[in-house]
Amino acid sequence: xxxxxxxxxxxxxxxxxxxxxxxxxxxxxxxxxxxxxxxxxxxxxxxxxxxxxxxxxxxxxxxxxxxxxxxxxxxxxxxxxxxxxxxxxxxxxxxxxxxxxxxxxxxxxxxxxxxxxxxxxxxxxxxxxxxxxxxxxxxxx
Numbered sequence: 494x495x496x497x498x499x500x501x502x503x504x505x506x507x508x509x510x511x512x513x514x515x516x517x518x519x520x521x522x523x524x525x526x527x528x529x530x531x532x533x534x535x536x537x538x539x540x541x542x543x544x545x546x547x548x549x550x551x552x553x554x555x556x557x558x559x560x561x562x563x564x565x566x567x568x569x570x571x572x573x574x575x576x577x578x579x580x581x582x583x584x585x586x587x588x589x590x591x592x593x594x595x596x597x598x599x600x601x602x603x604x605x606x607x608x609x610x611x612x613x614x615x616x617x618x619x620x621x622x623x624x625x626x627x628x629x630x631x632x633x634x
Contacts, residue, residue, distance in 0.1 A: 514586030521545055528584035529556050531592035532625045533563065533611070541565040550581040553597040554590075563611050573611040573630060592625045599623040599630075607632040 500506045507519075513526070518540035526537070529552030537547050545565045552558035559575040566572055599605075599622055608622050610631045617624045620633040 512586050514584065516540075523548070526550065526584065526587075527581070528587075529558060529579075529581035530584045530587035531589050531596060532587060532628060533561070534587050535613075535627070538563065538565070538571065538611075538613070543567065548576075550579045551575075551596055552579070552581055552583070552593075553600065554593045555597070556580050556583060558596060558600060559605050561608075569614065571611040571613070572634065573608055575605040575608055578605075589626065595623050595625065609634045 497508050500508055514534050514536075516536040518536045520542055521540050522542055522545045524537045524541065524545075524547045526547070526549035529550045531551065531553070533547060533549055537549070541547060543565055547561075547563040549561055549563075550558055551561045557578070557580045560577050560579045562574055562576050564572045603622055608630045610633060611628060612631050613628050617629045618631075620631040622630040622632050
């Protein structure tokens with residue numbers, strides 16, 4: 494009730510009392526996540542308009558990681574890059590142990606600034622920076 498009252502002046506804002514990891518999601522130009530995830534939720538990517546952006550902190554088990562900016566270029570193409578190192582509290586509903594371990598290894602062994610795209614529905618290739626469940630970050634555009 495307090496949040497609804499505070500946001501009443503902005504008619505474009507809608508408050509939903511539910512998890513931000515659960516859909517359905519309306520079409521969006523921007524999705525901003527303010528808790529550490531090990532993977533982008535498929536619904537967040539699916540709801541982005543062409544040119545829309547997802548900004549989310551990808552974090553490992555130690556809750557350190559980096560802020561990822563994903564921009565939808567077409568129905569199946571997503572540009573991606575890391576903006577900066579971050580630390581966040583965990584996001585319930587968007588964490589997995591396997592992806593946490595893969596992120597820890599990638600952040601320790603690879604240059605996060607080499608990431609250029611987020612891939613889905615394709616098999617990882619030699620450009621894979623980190624491989625998740627049904628998605629992967631690539632060093633190619």
